[in-house]
Amino acid sequence: MVNELLGTRLAARLGLPTVSVDIVAVSEELIRLTPELAMELPRARIPCQPGLQFGSRFPGDPRQLTLHDFLPDAPLRGLYARNRVYEGVTGMESFAPWLERLEKQASERVLDETSREIPPEWYADDYDALLRLLEQLHRRRQRVPDLILEAKRCNRRPFPNWM
Numbered sequence: 001m002v003n004e005l006l007g008t009r010l011a012a013r014l015g016l017p018t019v020s021v022d023i024v025a026v027s028e029e030l031i032r033l034t035p036e037l038a039m040e041l042p043r044a045r046i047p048c049q050p051g052l053q054f055g056s057r058f059p060g061d062p063r064q065l066t067l068h069d070f071l072p073d074a075p076l077r078g079l080y081a082r083n084r085v086y087e088g089v090t091g092m093e094s095f096a097p098w099l100e101r102l103e104k105q106a107s108e109r110v111l112d113e114t115s116r117e118i119p120p121e122w123y124a125d126d127y128d129a130l131l132r133l134l135e136q137l138h139r140r141r142q143r144v145p146d147l148i149l150e151a152k153r154c155n156r157r158p159f160p161n162w163m
Contacts, residue, residue: 001054001122002133008056009114013105014098023119024055052119079151079158089159095148106141108134 005021012018028050031037037048059067074081088094104110111134123130152159 002118002130004054004056005118005122006111006114006133006137009117010106010110013110014101019056019059021054021056023117024053026050026053051121078147079154079156083156083158083160086159087161090161090163092145092148095145099145102141102144106137108138111137 005023008018008021026037026048031047031050039046039048059065080086115130115134118130120127152162
């Protein structure tokens with residue numbers, strides 16, 4: 001749930017389309033009165049646990065919107081399988097607006113602010129573990145330009161119009 005909340009909050013700050021999310025208190029009574037609040041496994045049905053949970057809105061009217069919870073062509077090592085989505089990339093400047101957003105919207109300050117929303121029980125009161133996660137996210141944010149250049153040099157040649 002930590003990843004879901006952090007990921008959704010950061011994606012929204014970057015300007016990516018996301019659904020509205022919140023932390024929701026789920027009571028034992030609600031679980032008892034709502035049989036659908038269970039994890040369906042092949043040979044078992046496990047009721048959800050009471051407490052603070054990650055909640056998100058359905059991204060539209062379920063009568064008019066088909067929603068798939070998978071990617072039709074999953075990313076390959078961080079790259080989309082079809083290079084045509086990268087035809088507009090002509091160099092690092094193509095990524096500049098996103099790199100600027102990433103610099104501002106995933107700063108240490110923003111990560112700290114966002115992490116304060118996370119209920120301690122979600123990370124088992126192990127604040128050091130949460131700090132390690134935030135530090136790792138911050139380090140990865142700094143590596144994005146290098147990762148783009150690595151992707152450019154890979155065998156797949158994903159950016160056909162890079163000058």
